[in-house]
Amino acid sequence: MSSSLSLSHVSFVLPEGRTILDDLTFALGPGRHGLVGDNGSGKSTLVRLLAGELAPTAGTVEARGRRGYLPQTRAWAGATVADVLGVAPALAALARIEDGSVDPADYDLVGDDWDLPDRVERWLGQVGLAGLGPDRPVSAISGGEATLLRLAGLMLGDPEILLLDEPTNDLDADARARLTRIVDEFSGTLVVVSHDRSLLERVDHVGEVRAGAVRWFGGSFSDYEAVIEAEQEAALRSVSAAKADVRRQRQDLVDQQVKQARRDRKGRANADSLPKIVAGAYQRKAEVTSGRLRGMHEDRLGASRAALATAQDRLRDDRRIRVDLPETQVPPRREVLRAEGVVPAFGTARSFDLDVRGPERIALVGRNGAGKSSLLRALLGLQEPRAGRSVVHVPWRYLPQGVDLLEPERTILENVREAAPEAEPGTVRAQLARFLFRGNAVDQVTSTLSGGERWRATLASLLLSTPAPQLLVLDEPTNNLDLASIAHLTEVLDGYRGALLVVSHDAAFLADLGLDRSIEVV
Incomplete structure (x- = not known):
């Protein structure tokens, strides 16, 4: 059965009432899926929901397959290598059995995993940590090495779904190459949150988390950027055209008001020579016509302003910082x-x-x-x-x-x-x-x-x-x-x-x- 992740009408709202994710519905199958978005947009929240670490405020999350999750915040104070790998109890049970233990609890801990030491050694070698002893404290290795160690622990569990949140943080070039190789070779459903362009170039789809929603783009990060750039160019043209239309409608309204003021002055001058009842009829008719014209121009101006607001909403906030120090x-x-x-x-x-x-x-x-x-x-x-x-x-x-x-x-x-x-x-x-x-x-x-x-x-x-x-x-x-x-x-x-x-x-x-x-x- 193929692995998959699916969300149905999922929302997540913070206790203070701020909505992070709103009514998400999508499904992900085997392949590499990248998540991008501004800090605070909800990427890590979404991955935690997919990993089952968080419960949605509304909707359902379904995972078909074993999940492995590497969080962005990784604290292992006082832990050993075996603890991070998640194999400390099983390795201890194996050691007791080798020393002659016949306790059923030890056999239950080992299960069918009699080759665990070999698999631990193999995965440590694949992530570049060969020779790292199971009793070594994690505090004695670097942050990048601890990340690779956690990744090795995930792969030991033979996951069908792999969820990685900023996995390249703290990794040097060699470690990134090893991570990349694991990503390339993984055949299940992989979701990765990253700002690492080289890693994002290897994904099959890019999901952009923005304003509580997720929009999916086919292809790598470069393909995503090309689509966004084209959309922004079109949005800029729309904003420019909408601004020009607002200026035109505003000028038409002013012109109409000037013309009406001239007609009003002329009408008042002519009214002096007409009977009062006739002059009153002309005035009422002029006021109706003037009101209709003014209303028409104001409606057009309002529609132009609304079109401008819609066009501006499609523009992204790409403000640049320009400082001189x-x-x-x-x-x-x-x-x-x-x-x-x-x-x-x-x-x-x-x-x-x-x-x-x-x-x-x-x-x-x-x-x-x-x-x-x-x-x-x-x-x-x-x-x-x-x-x-x-x-x-x-x-x-x-x-x-x-x-x-x-x-x-x-x-x-x-x-x-x-x-x-x-x-x-x-x-x-x-x-x-x-x-x-x-x-x-x-x-x-x-x-x-x-x-x-x-x-x-x-x-x-x-x-x-x-x-x-x-x-x-x-x-x-x-x-x-x-x-x-x-x-x-x-x-x-x-x-x-x-x-x-x-x-x-x-x-x-x-x-x-x-x-x-x-x-x-x-």
Whole structure:
């Protein structure tokens, strides 16, 4: 029997009443299906519903086949490799049986899975974790390795339906290649939420989650983008035509009012020479005609405005961030950072000499677990290195992985003013407008923001702080970002004039940064 997922009139509403997904009905069969959409659009909620992790507010979700689900948030504090693989009880039972146990409970735990150790070894090898012992704590491996470990655990269960939520977060190039191979070879029903373009190019269908609905497009991500681009071009033409029609109808209404005013003046002049009863009849007739004409033109203007509103609704919010940050500028030869013989606390045993000058843009790249994040912290003096020393000579700001720097109960304006206490409120408001927070938007409480809005506000608090950062250090900044937010990050960095140190596995993002050099951490 072929695997499949189906939703019938499914809705999901948060306890406070906000609708995330509204009346979804669709079915997915064998093949690779990608889900895209802005942060906060409901992609992860939809995958959790498909996985059976959430119950819908209304409607039904049906799955035909064994499901394997890799969530975006993956916390395994205190867990061992065997725990994450989901095989700890069975492996322990096998060990007891080998030691002579005849307890029926041990045999029940093993079932027919007598080759479990071999299968564990095989799948660990396929995800690049060969030799990882079952008792090893997950805290001793990198985030990317833990993701691959969880994936191996899913595949051990021989799933017929595979649900992956941002699976490439934290993965280096080799790990992404292994994940891609698993995706390519999977013959069941696969649903993947991702902002990774290379992964999305491998899907058969793309579902866009937007405004509580899901719209499906045939083909890869490039095919989806081509359709959206064509639709937006058509929508722009419709908006332009509708605006022109509104202007024309508004002018026709004005012209009619001017003509009527002239006729009224002429009628009043002629009325003086007519009997009162005749003049009154002419006036009533003129008023009826005038009202009819005015009503006709007002109706036409109203219809044109409605058509304009409909056309504008089809346009997407593709606003660009255009910032200029002259305070972050560093002279070309000024020394920004100097490191001598630095060996990070974790990962690589290699020592690093680094001299950063002027507005250099440098990427630290390398495999998962190599110690890239540890090296960043050592360079900034946030973590004691095993050897060496590092000095930063300019103001700097650091964004570690997955850390939200904003106070959730403060407004956007309050958060940014906290970072720049001497700045005038009006100045901060003007600067926030360049980050697409205009007018009363700056008074929104941070906890109510969408993921993309929170990310823009975080960037604003970093880059508008005083003193202005002349060194910006980012650790995997595109993790958990949708494609629009990645584009906004790239736009902001286009206007940044200081030195940049970035750790990232996102090849497309690094290519857009205009790097001066890359340093491999091995």
